[in-house]
Amino acid sequence: MAFSLSTHPFLGAPSSVRLSSLRPSDLHNLPCRTLQVGPHRHKLQIQAVGNTFGNYFRVTTYGESHGGGVGCVIDGCPPRIPLSESDIQFELDRRRPGQSRVTTLRKETDTCQIYSGIAEGKIFVDTSLQGMTTGSPIMVKVPNTNQRGDDYNEMSEKYRPSHADATYDFKYGVRSVQGGGRSSARETIGRVAAGAVAKKILKHFSGTEVLAYASQVHKVVLPQDCVDHEGLTLDQIESNIVRCPNPEYAEQMIDAIDAVRVKGDSVGGVVMCIVRNVPRGLGSPVFDKLEAELAKAAMSLPASKGCEFGSGFAGTFMTGSEHNDEFFIDEHGRIRTRTNRSGGIQGGISNGEVIEMRVAFKPTPTIARKQITVTRNKQAAELIFRGRQDPCVVPRAVPVVEAMVALVLVDQVMAHYAQCQIFPLNPALQEPLGVAKT
Template sequence: MSNSFGTLFRISTFGESHGPGIGVVIDGCPAGLAVNVADIQAALDRRRPGQSELTTPRSEADQVEVLSGLFEGQTTGTPIGLFIRNADQRSHDYSHIQNAYRPSHADYTYDQKYGHRDYRGGGRSSARETAARVAAGAVAMQLLQHHGIRVRSYVSQVGAVAVPVGYEQLDLGLIDSNLVRCPHPETAERMAELIRQTRDRHDTVGGIVTGVATGVPAGLGEPVFDKLHAELGKAMLSINAVKAFEYGSGFAGTLLFGSEHNDAFYTDEAGRVRTRTNHSGGIQGGISNGQDIYFRVAFKPVATILQPQQTINNQGEAVELAGRGRHDPCVLPRAVPIVDAMTALVLADMLLRARASRV
């Protein structure tokens, strides 16, 4: 159960960091959708380790293999199996972390829960699992495109370096114009510089990804528990290293009075219902209202740092852990395609669920 996400457009991921590979089964993708495998690969390439000097030097080709569900370039309504073999499985010496609990990692909690754990590279708790999400999300994205929906996210903050304007003042076509995936070029440069400095200090830095979905029709999202923003929130919080989620006015909205915060409806010249402001972030009562959906996701600094740290081993004894391995000084640039994928998966699911709303 814990490895599946979605109700009607439902994915189940499997695989560990240092096993044979990472995979996903998509169950519920409607039949008759033309799926371009190159687009899946392109999404994986955006998440791929070793893609730039700002990310981990671990190098994985991350080639996707389609195991099922496509026939003559189209979905058949049967489950789509996708698999990405782990290529760079160096026979590392993991003895230093086999028994020691890395600070702010999942080593201790996995041991407490399961009593037995694949300690190689984090095993299942490794962010490598998100490759499967990105592959599945790329299929969801093609379903959304078919329905005129567009999903784009970008890095809006690294450490204290933040984009000074809102998404609506940015040219989102610039997201991939730099290594950071920030569509504000000047800020992107400062972010890159901060990441380099942090890396050189053997430290790590966190930040914020802003997600935007446009073209979402009114009526998506289920009231009460499966509100559209509640599902988006869960989706984002399920990504490794995420600590916070807000949509629309978010935390800042608590500083406004109701008379300032309310979004007044009006009918535009084209006869379309719109709101004057969009503090609601495109969602009211858990259901999309046709305006842009936007939200922010906070990522903590990566827990693996190349510095010695005090911790304990599985006997409770104090040990010093020397950082090693190949890790990202900042996951934000690679988090962008993951946020895109999870957003697409939520919207695809809600698109199908909405079909049962009316007689």
């Protein structure tokens, strides 16, 4: 029988063509032997996954580091939210490469364009609707303008240690060599663009604010009591190139990055993220706990290797009486906790306190030092990368972590509203969504 990739159901073909109906001998005749199934495997379904995030506020990112551009499609954005390219550009500029010596030297303007989902033009009788979201999918694109594909010629055969080069080949049998393709941190542009929209919705709806900062670079660790999470501002975070709100520790972090940068090496670190004015009740018991959703978002980021909330692993050194957050009634009659070792989440559900989470990032695997590796044809080799790379991902990871947290929270707000807010509330215990707390 004749085969065409476009006729197979895992690429969106009509259901009349089923892989399970093919004879094993037919499967062996697929081009490049792309699919082989044992004789007793009667049903096989393959679905392309991994590029879409969220359930109600859904974001699909697209593009590659050295392709024509990168971006996202946002589905589920509420209508009548004021949104402009400048709203998104502000966040993209924070993530943009080439802004300081502690980031990659790649120069990109990262100028965004919104192609759909915004009301514009002179067709509206009510001009106040112009510049508002329409409820239809929002497409955002950022062109790539500073590709240097020749930097990656050596990587077409040699695998970078601890990079996705080898595992992409193991999984797909083919990969995009230039810039790492989808494994490049440039993919996060789409996340940051969508996160800018999510942040605006959260701020508009409930006054919720998401902030992140560098809390550790290599062995330089910022003590948590050095930062007032109630009074922390974006200006404090953006006051230096490493995005640490404490000037003294910021200088030490910059020195730590400089020390390895000049040697062609790299270091990792930790990003602290806080969320203020969080609606109570976000999250669900058991499998869909708020920590689980946030952890998935954080661990989907390039180079992330760990995530913790509140006291995190340090809580294992405490007793229950030391760790428990005692309740009290504040001056507004609201139930609060005196401490916040739970990190704003109890039983997988937000309690209204500040959410505190930390995300650990490994050292950048692409370095300009000699490394021992192997080639695609299984020969021993040496590799020295001669292109551009981040000596530490932490400074540019800050806005990306914020974006992913915002995406989770918008999705959770929508889920909570659908399940618990469309019916009459128990006013003694439940608070209506959309009311900013003071």
